[in-house]
Amino acid sequence: MTDKNVEAIVAGGSPVRAQDGVDEHLVERRIHSxxxxxxxxxxVRRDQVRLPDGGIAWREYVVHPGAVMVVPLTDDGQxxxxxxxxxxxxxxLLEFPAGKLDPNETTLRCAQRExxxxxxxLAREWAYAGRMHNACAYSTEFIEVWFARGLVPGPQQLxxxxxxxxxxxxxxxxxxxxxxxxxxxxxxxxxxxxLQQWRNGTxxxxxxxxx
Amino acid sequence: MTDKNVEAIVAGGSPVRAQDGVDEHLVERRIHSxxxxxxxxxxVRRDQVRLPDGGIAWREYVVHPGAVMVVPLTDDGQxxxxxxxxxxxxxxLLEFPAGKLDPNETTLRCAQRExxxxxxxLAREWAYAGRMHNACAYSTEFIEVWFARGLVPGPQQLxxxxxxxxxxxxxxxxxxxxxxxxxxxxxxxxxxxxLQQWRNGTxxxxxxxxx
Numbered sequence: 001m002t003d004k005n006v007e008a009i010v011a012g013g014s015p016v017r018a019q020d021g022v023d024e025h026l027v028e029r030r031i032h033s034x035x036x037x038x039x040x041x042x043x044v045r046r047d048q049v050r051l052p053d054g055g056i057a058w059r060e061y062v063v064h065p066g067a068v069m070v071v072p073l074t075d076d077g078q079x080x081x082x083x084x085x086x087x088x089x090x091x092x093l094l095e096f097p098a099g100k101l102d103p104n105e106t107t108l109r110c111a112q113r114e115x116x117x118x119x120x121x122l123a124r125e126w127a128y129a130g131r132m133h134n135a136c137a138y139s140t141e142f143i144e145v146w147f148a149r150g151l152v153p154g155p156q157q158l159x160x161x162x163x164x165x166x167x168x169x170x171x172x173x174x175x176x177x178x179x180x181x182x183x184x185x186x187x188x189x190x191x192x193x194x195l196q197q198w199r200n201g202t203x204x205x206x207x208x209x210x211x
Numbered sequence: 212m213t214d215k216n217v218e219a220i221v222a223g224g225s226p227v228r229a230q231d232g233v234d235e236h237l238v239e240r241r242i243h244s245x246x247x248x249x250x251x252x253x254x255v256r257r258d259q260v261r262l263p264d265g266g267i268a269w270r271e272y273v274v275h276p277g278a279v280m281v282v283p284l285t286d287d288g289q290x291x292x293x294x295x296x297x298x299x300x301x302x303x304l305l306e307f308p309a310g311k312l313d314p315n316e317t318t319l320r321c322a323q324r325e326x327x328x329x330x331x332x333l334a335r336e337w338a339y340a341g342r343m344h345n346a347c348a349y350s351t352e353f354i355e356v357w358f359a360r361g362l363v364p365g366p367q368q369l370x371x372x373x374x375x376x377x378x379x380x381x382x383x384x385x386x387x388x389x390x391x392x393x394x395x396x397x398x399x400x401x402x403x404x405x406l407q408q409w410r411n412g413t414x415x416x417x418x419x420x421x422x
Binding site: 023025026027028036037039040041042044046047049051052055057058059060061062083084085086087088089091092093095129130131132133134135136137138139140141142143161163164165175176178179181184185186187189190192193196197202203 | 234236237238239247248250251252253255257258260262263266268269270271272273294295296297298299300302303304306340341342343344345346347348349350351352353354372374375376386387389390392395396397398400401403404407408413414
């Protein structure tokens with residue numbers, strides 16, 4: 001409950017990153033690390049850590065390669081979204097296109113590949129919209145967000161075992177589904193926050209051409 | 212690419228839930244399910260599933276009890292946030308208070324308990340702000356969002372091994388950290404979207420007294 005500290009940290013740099021010598025009262029340090037499950041998709045590690053007070057604890061977490069999400073805007077003011085059955089939830093969610101990074105793939109190349117594979121669209125312009133951490137308590141996953149515009153339609157190229165329905169919806173319709181609580185996918189809701197910040201002038205997409 | 216379908220579904224009900232007889236082309240059905248890792252915190256299952264085309268696939272996922280997040284508003288227009296080291300990311304994240312549901316606990320009781328334990332605050336009024344799914348590809352986790360106001364300070368009661376720094380920040384400061392990309396916690400960003408929707412009149416918190 002030291003409000004002065006956060007002001008000092010904000011003034012000195014960032015309140016959202018661990019800072020050497022400043023955050024020792026918060027930081028947990030690895031003692032050793034074991035792989036405890038190695039599946040086809042999920043990899044789980046269990047680490048022994050040193051707590052800030054010197055005590056010992058265990059931390060279990062999923063090792064994830066990272067992912068990208070694309071917020072695709074059509075020339076007539078709609079957004080491209082997908083309906084996909086998410087087996088762990090047994091629900092069909094409405095989501096912006098997204099997918100995992102391949103090894104050695106840049107986040108822009110991954111964004112372009114996922115948009116093309118899942119929706120068929122190519123995009124002439126891209127803008128980086130930041131990173132999110134969607135399961136910080138138990139996963140290394142990060143999701144890099146890209147906005148895409150100047151869309152050109154083409155054929156879907158879904159992975160085997162992937163079933164995705166692609167739709168165009170207006171911004172208003174998507175914001176309404178977020179307000180009503182019907183849209184529940186966290187990454188997609190974060191994409192809408194970014195879109196809202198663009199619309200209200202507090203964030204400007206740094207558009208660049210496709211390559 | 213059947214935009215008519217989504218319009219029909221929107222007209223008939225919800226585009227965000229699986230509907231019997233409508234979504235058979237998307238839905239994966241369980242054939243059997245095995246526990247493959249049972250840790251202190253993480254539980255992982257691997258299920259064999261029937262794909263929409265009749266093929267077979269495997270799905271691995273974390274079984275999570277669900278969680279709550281609280282967006283706490285002070286009487287002088289600030290928000291209560293936490294800085295916490297997130298070991299899987301080795302970063303200190305700025306987050307709204309949150310925590311896992313205990314067995315048989317309602318989401319409101321959990322929200323009240325987590326707010327009290329992590330920040331010391333009691334709140335006189337609460338408003339339910341919806342549910343999010345933060346790792347739909349590989350976790351059953353859902354996060355129920357509550358807004359809290361009429362805050363009364365008290366002592367923190369952190370769990371053993373939990374290190375959390377509590378701060379009050381203005382809405383503008385938090386929205387600025389979201390716009391700059393410095394705030395990366397997905398659930399917290401979704402809380403800001405909901406706050407933005409309150410401020411712009413597209414969502415109204417259904418306030419209720421604490422009990």
